[in-house]
Amino acid sequence: MNEALLEEKxxxxxxxxxxxAKDIDDxxxxxxxxxxxxxxxxxxxxxxxxxFFGSLALFMYGVYCxxxxxxxxxxxxxxxxxxxxxxxxxxxIFWIGMSHSGTLLSAILLIMxxxxxxxxxxxxxxxxxxxxxxxxxxxxxHLGRVWQFYYVVAYPNERWTWPNFSSPLVWDATAIGSYLxxxxxxxxxxxxxxxxxxxxxxxxxxxxxxRLMSMGWRGTDRQWSNFRVTYLxxxxxxxxxxxxxxxxxxxxxxxxxxxxxxxTSFPPYFVAGALYSGCAAIxxxxxVLRYTFRFEKYMTIPILExxxxxxxxxxxxxxxxxxxxxAAVWYGTDPVAxxxxxxxxxxxxxxxxxxxxxxxxxxxxxxxxxxxxTNIPIMLVVSVLLNFGMWDERFxxxxxxxxxGYYPWTWxxxxxxxxVQLGIVMGSFGxxxxxxxxxxxxxxxxxMYEVKEMVYHRREARKTIESLxxxxxx
Amino acid sequence: xxxxxxxxxxxxxxDKATHTIEALRDxxxxxxKMRDVTLKSPIDHPxxxxxxxxxxxxxxxxxxLGAVLGSGLGFLGISSAQxxxxxxxxxxxxxxxxxxxxxxxxxxxxxxAVFFTITACLVMWRIHRVKTDLYDVQISLDKIGILVEAxxxxxxxxxxxxxxxxxxEISETx
Numbered sequence: 001m002n003e004a005l006l007e008e009k010x011x012x013x014x015x016x017x018x019x020x021a022k023d024i025d026d027x028x029x030x031x032x033x034x035x036x037x038x039x040x041x042x043x044x045x046x047x048x049x050x051x052f053f054g055s056l057a058l059f060m061y062g063v064y065c066x067x068x069x070x071x072x073x074x075x076x077x078x079x080x081x082x083x084x085x086x087x088x089x090x091x092x093i094f095w096i097g098m099s100h101s102g103t104l105l106s107a108i109l110l111i112m113x114x115x116x117x118x119x120x121x122x123x124x125x126x127x128x129x130x131x132x133x134x135x136x137x138x139x140x141x142h143l144g145r146v147w148q149f150y151y152v153v154a155y156p157n158e159r160w161t162w163p164n165f166s167s168p169l170v171w172d173a174t175a176i177g178s179y180l181x182x183x184x185x186x187x188x189x190x191x192x193x194x195x196x197x198x199x200x201x202x203x204x205x206x207x208x209x210x211r212l213m214s215m216g217w218r219g220t221d222r223q224w225s226n227f228r229v230t231y232l233x234x235x236x237x238x239x240x241x242x243x244x245x246x247x248x249x250x251x252x253x254x255x256x257x258x259x260x261x262x263x264t265s266f267p268p269y270f271v272a273g274a275l276y277s278g279c280a281a282i283x284x285x286x287x288v289l290r291y292t293f294r295f296e297k298y299m300t301i302p303i304l305e306x307x308x309x310x311x312x313x314x315x316x317x318x319x320x321x322x323x324x325x326x327a328a329v330w331y332g333t334d335p336v337a338x339x340x341x342x343x344x345x346x347x348x349x350x351x352x353x354x355x356x357x358x359x360x361x362x363x364x365x366x367x368x369x370x371x372x373x374t375n376i377p378i379m380l381v382v383s384v385l386l387n388f389g390m391w392d393e394r395f396x397x398x399x400x401x402x403x404x405g406y407y408p409w410t411w412x413x414x415x416x417x418x419x420v421q422l423g424i425v426m427g428s429f430g431x432x433x434x435x436x437x438x439x440x441x442x443x444x445x446x447x448m449y450e451v452k453e454m455v456y457h458r459r460e461a462r463k464t465i466e467s468l469x470x471x472x473x474x
Numbered sequence: 475x476x477x478x479x480x481x482x483x484x485x486x487x488x489d490k491a492t493h494t495i496e497a498l499r500d501x502x503x504x505x506x507k508m509r510d511v512t513l514k515s516p517i518d519h520p521x522x523x524x525x526x527x528x529x530x531x532x533x534x535x536x537x538x539l540g541a542v543l544g545s546g547l548g549f550l551g552i553s554s555a556q557x558x559x560x561x562x563x564x565x566x567x568x569x570x571x572x573x574x575x576x577x578x579x580x581x582x583x584x585x586x587a588v589f590f591t592i593t594a595c596l597v598m599w600r601i602h603r604v605k606t607d608l609y610d611v612q613i614s615l616d617k618i619g620i621l622v623e624a625x626x627x628x629x630x631x632x633x634x635x636x637x638x639x640x641x642x643e644i645s646e647t648x
Contacts, residue, residue: 030516165556165574170574174577193516200611200614215596216599217599219619220512220513221522221523224515224519225520226595230533230594233534233587233591234588234591240584244577449516449517
């Protein structure tokens with residue numbers, strides 16, 4: 001009996017000290033890293049072109065819908081009181097949210113020295129930039145009168161149309177503008193050592209392009225030390241900026257008097273939702289890029305697992321804040337807000353509301369099962385569904401509230417976006433994918449110098465452990 | 475001032491490069507100063523760079539300056555424009571609303587810091603000196619380079635030190 005117990009204990013101890021799967025193979029040479037990543041700029045798989053041209057077609061359809069709306073007015077998109085925003089603002093929040101995970105992965109994890117982020121943060125940063133650009137489009141699209149876009153910018157003018165600085169819409173323009181500028185700088189700056197590698201390996205016009213983009217990078221000690229401090233400083237500046245952007249977007253809703261929106265938990269709720277949907281999008285793009293550019297050696301299963309765990313943790317934060325929001329309305333003193341909540345759960349949009357709760361709060365539990373989260377096709381489907389849930393969440397914030405406001409005349413039943421709105425929303429996905437795919441073809445989507453650092457430090461650590469091993473053995 | 479020469483040696487690993495830098499530090503060569511040694515590497519290697527001696531980074535000062543200027547100019551710019559422009563009566567509304575202006579000030583605080591940080595970094599990189607540098611594309615691949623700028627009479631002795639430390643390639647310009 002005792003022997004059996006001892007044996008069992010030995011097995012448990014062995015399992016405890018079983019070496020974990022490596023994030024990346026530390027035997028890979030630096031030259032090989034250059035070859036693998038630079039190859040992604042030359043010959044992607046066929047899937048790349050399928051995604052690119054599919055996205056281009058979607059984008060063109062979106063442009064057609066926008067032209068139709070432009071010529072016929074917002075009424076052509078079925079936007080009239082009380083449904084004045086339709087899908088546009090819901091999708092705007094969705095895209096703003098998507099941008100946050102790039103900051104999380106590159107800036108927050110950089111400060112936390114989580115080196116597993118190194119092979120995957122570059123495309124997450126690119127995702128941040130292109131999501132913000134896509135979100136910006138919806139600010140223009142929802143105006144209807146696109147030519148008057150400059151009204152959203154805070155500027156004094158001779159026509160006495162000074163913007164209302166007490167409105168969060170003005171803060172939005174400033175915050176998103178600052179965030180986009182900083183994100184582009186952060187993305188570009190972090191790429192400079194890799195652009196120098198591209199320069200050293202390119203010929204003809206490409207060499208000229210990369211030479212200009214690499215800003216005279218020679219890899220000197222002075223450049224590296226200034227680069228390190230600058231990159232860290234930019235990361236520190238980007239984090240509060242990212243939080244402020246989505247807090248301000250949440251404030252667009254929270255400072256209004258619409259039922260269900262006037263809650264103080266909205267800013268953290270929006271920020272958590274942003275990180276959540278962004279992390280799910282990173283999983284999707286991780287899987288697509290891994291296959292398309294043959295990045296199996298860099299976008300490894302252990303890294304995917306870590307991403308899944310991070311996404312699950314954030315999904316639980318979001319779920320908690322979502323429940324807090326329901327509780328605040330349910331136990332609050334505003335009967336109309338409570339009715340609006342009941343309307344979401346039982347009214348016209350009940351199916352969408354329950355789908356949101358299922359996809360965004362229940363489905364993430366699949367991420368806790370190792371067998372599921374290491375299965376790439378399943379994770380691709382799950383990550384897309386998680387993002388569908390998060391888009392649905394934004395739809396559920398905007399549309400049911402407009403359909404069940406304080407005045408009975410707003411109680412519209414069965415409003416549904418028409419083909420123009422749906423076309424523009426689909427076009428935005430095409431626009432994002434197209435830009436993202438173009439980026440991956442022109443710029444290295446895996447950070448070569450950081451992967452080299454990762455491999456180098458792990459190799460050195462292993463050598464140190466191996467050299468100490470004889471003295472540790474009894 | 476006499477014309478200076480450049481010599482670049484490539485090494486296969488950081489250990490050899492570090493030992494070479496230490497040897498350069500210990501050597502007394504007329505026409506050569508340690509501050510004229512530059513390490514070129516495919517990754518950041520603070521331990522090896524430390525062998526060169528203290529080379530302080532002043533970026534943070536510029537970040538602070540940018541943050542102060544950005545927020546100061548942001549708040550003053552917006553509030554003074556509001557004060558000048560909104561002279562009409564607004565019934566109980568302040569002409570310069572402090573809380574909303576603080577939000578915009580906060581954004582400009584960060585934006586100012588970002589612009590100054592990045593500009594300072596590009597200046598500190600000494601891009602204007604790049605054309606005079608010896609460079610080898612192998613540095614961006616997997617080699618570590620040590621570049622020395624010295625008087626022409628010091629070059630022979632420097633070459634000896636590099637050779638003694640197993641430099642893979644040595645190139646020079648006059």
